[in-house]
Amino acid sequence: MGLPVLTDTDIRDLVAEVFGLKVTSSKRLDGYDDVNYHVKVSPTSQNAHFLSLSEDGYILKIGNPNVSSNLDNIDAQNAMMMYLNENLSNVEVSLPLPSTRGNYKEVVNVPLHENVDPLNGDAPPLKVVVRMLTFIKGTTMFHVKSEPGREVLISIGRLTGQLIHSLKGFDHPGVITAKEFRWSLENAPDVEDKMHAVDDPNQRGCFSQVLADFEDMKKKWCDKCPQGIIFGDLNEGNIFLEELPVSCWDSAEYYVKGIVDFADHHRCCSVFELALSMCYMMLESCRKGTVRPIEAGGLVLAGYLQSNTLTEGEQHMLKISIEARCVQSLVMGQYSFKYIYPDNLYVLNTQTSGWQVLQQLRQLTAKELWSIWDQVLSAVNTTDGTLTNDHH
Numbered sequence: 001m002g003l004p005v006l007t008d009t010d011i012r013d014l015v016a017e018v019f020g021l022k023v024t025s026s027k028r029l030d031g032y033d034d035v036n037y038h039v040k041v042s043p044t045s046q047n048a049h050f051l052s053l054s055e056d057g058y059i060l061k062i063g064n065p066n067v068s069s070n071l072d073n074i075d076a077q078n079a080m081m082m083y084l085n086e087n088l089s090n091v092e093v094s095l096p097l098p099s100t101r102g103n104y105k106e107v108v109n110v111p112l113h114e115n116v117d118p119l120n121g122d123a124p125p126l127k128v129v130v131r132m133l134t135f136i137k138g139t140t141m142f143h144v145k146s147e148p149g150r151e152v153l154i155s156i157g158r159l160t161g162q163l164i165h166s167l168k169g170f171d172h173p174g175v176i177t178a179k180e181f182r183w184s185l186e187n188a189p190d191v192e193d194k195m196h197a198v199d200d201p202n203q204r205g206c207f208s209q210v211l212a213d214f215e216d217m218k219k220k221w222c223d224k225c226p227q228g229i230i231f232g233d234l235n236e237g238n239i240f241l242e243e244l245p246v247s248c249w250d251s252a253e254y255y256v257k258g259i260v261d262f263a264d265h266h267r268c269c270s271v272f273e274l275a276l277s278m279c280y281m282m283l284e285s286c287r288k289g290t291v292r293p294i295e296a297g298g299l300v301l302a303g304y305l306q307s308n309t310l311t312e313g314e315q316h317m318l319k320i321s322i323e324a325r326c327v328q329s330l331v332m333g334q335y336s337f338k339y340i341y342p343d344n345l346y347v348l349n350t351q352t353s354g355w356q357v358l359q360q361l362r363q364l365t366a367k368e369l370w371s372i373w374d375q376v377l378s379a380v381n382t383t384d385g386t387l388t389n390d391h392h
Contacts, residue, residue: 004035004062004110004126011037015060018108019132020047020100026060030142030237034263035062038135049098056137059094059260062110063129071105074129076174077262078104080167080229081133087166091159092240092258097132105129136258138240141284142349144254147241148281149290150299151252154380157303159256160234160277164270164308167229175229178268183232183332185272186222188324189215197335203355206362207327214324221313222269230273232264235280237349271314274304275321279357282322283329286353293357294369297322298376305377319366326350326358 006014012023022042029036040057063074078096085093096104109125141147148156178184189211198204242257278297285296301318310318329350361369 004065004128006035006037006062006110010111011039011060014108014110014130015039015041015132016046018099018106018130019097021045021050021053021058021132025057029059030140034064036060037062047098047100049100049102054135056135058097058135059133061131061133063131065126065128070174070176071107071129072174073176074105074131074174076172076176077265078131079172079174080170080262080265083170084163084166087169088162091162091256092136094136094258094260095134097134099132105131133260136240136260138242138257141236141239141241144241145288147254147288147290148236148284148296149252149254152241152254152256153281153285153291153296153299154303155256156234156239156277156281157274157300158306159259159303160274160300161304161306161308163231163234164228164273167231170229176266178266181264181266183264183328184266184268185275185321185325185328186218186268188328191328191331191335194331194335197338198331199334203330206358207331210320210323210327210358210362214320217317217320221316224313225269225271225311225317226314227267228270229265229267230270230276231259231262232266232273232276233261234259234273234277236284237261269314269317271310271317272321274301274314275318276325277304278318279322279325279329282357283326283350283353286357287350293360294364294372295376298373299380301373302377302380315370316366319361319369323358323361326354326361330354330358 008026011026015021015023021039022044023039024042026037026039029038037060038057039060040055041053043053045053081093081095085095098104099106106129107127108130109127110130111125141152178186181187182190192208192211195204195207198207238259238261240257240260241254243254244252278300281300282293282297285291286293290296291299333349333351333354364372
C-alpha cells in the first residue's frame with residue numbers, strides 16, 4: 001500500500017479540522033515509512049489545548065497505513081517522547097501535541113491521490129494516524145556537509161549511552177518485541193528472502209555470508225547480553241545539529257541539538273543500540289568524507305564508554321552487528337525502491353557508503369578492528385577499565 005499524497009489544500013484542511021490551527025506554509029520532509037510535513041501556522045488558534053504557538057512551526061506526522069493499524073505502539077511512541085523529554089540531559093526531544101479533542105493521536109481518512117479511479121476520478125480514502133509534534137529548530141545531520149566530525153561523533157556515543165541508561169526506567173504495554181518489528185537488527189537474517197532485489201552477484205554473496213555469520217554469533221551470545229528497550233534509529237536524518245557560536249569553534253562548529261522519530265523503538269539486545277549508532281555514523285562519515293569510517297565508529301564507541309561498559313557478549317556481538325545492519329539497510333533499500341516506494345530516493349540513501357563501509361569491515365578480523373578502536377579510545381582519553389573483558 002502506498003503512502004498518502006496530500007495537496008496543500010489537504011494539509012490546510014486536515015490541520016484546521018484536527019488541530020484547530022491555520023497553516024500558512026508547509027514543506028514535505030524526508031521520510032522512509034511515514035509522511036512528514038513542516039507546517040507553520042498563523043498566531044491564532046481554535047485549539048484550547050495550545051497555550052502558545054511556535055513561530056518555528058510544527059511537524060505534521062502522517063503514519064504509514066501499516067504502522068497506523070497499531071495504535072498501542074503509537075501510544076508507546078508518544079509516552080517515550082514525554083519520558084525522554086524529562087530524563088535526557090542537554091538534548092531536545094520532539095513531543096506530541098494535543099488535537100482539539102485533547103488526544104495525542106487521531107485516526108483520520110486522507111486521500112491517496114496517486115490511486116485515482118479512472119472511471120470517476122475519486123481517490124479512495126486511506127485511514128491513517130496523524131500527530132502534531134514540536135519542531136526542533138536546527139538542521140538534520142544529513143544536511144550539514146561538515147558533520148559528523150570528531151566531537152559530534154563522540155557526542156553521539158554519549159547520547160547512545162544516555163538512551164540505553166534512561167530507557168531502563170521506561171516501559172509501556174505498546175512497546176513491541178524484536179520478533180514483531182521487521183527492522184530490528186535481530187531480524188537481519190530475514191532479508192535473505194529479499195535478496196533477489198540485489199542485482200550485483202558480488203554483493204549478494206557477501207551479504208549472505210554476513211547474515212550467516214551474524215546468525216551464528218547471535219545464537220551464541222545474544223541471550224547472554226543485557227536486554228532492554230532501544231530508540232533504534234539514531235541516524236543522520238533523526239539527529240538535529242545546531243551551529244555553535246564562532247567563539248566556540250576551536251574543537252567543533254556544531255553540537256547535537258535534538259532527536260526525532262521514535263517509530264523504531266522496541267525490545268531487544270541493548271548493544272544493538274550502540275551497533276546501530278556506530279553503523280549510521282560510519283556510513284555518514286564515509287558519505288561526506290569527514291572522518292575515516294572505522295575511526296568514526298571508534299569515536300562513537302569512545303563516547304559511549306565514557307559512562308558505560310560492554311560485557312563480553314556485547315564485545316563479541318558489536319562488529320558483526322554493524323555489518324549485519326549494513327546488509328539489512330542495503331537489501332531493504334534496494335527492495336523498497338524496486339517494489340514498494342519507486343519514487344522515494346530516500347530509501348537508497350545508504351547504498352554507496354553502505355557497501356564501502358561493509359567491505360572495509362569485512363577486510364578486518366575482530367582482533368584487528370578492536371586494535372584500531374583501542375587506539376581511538378586511547379586518543380580520546382577514555383577512562384581505563386571501561387571494557388570488562390579482554391576483547392582480543
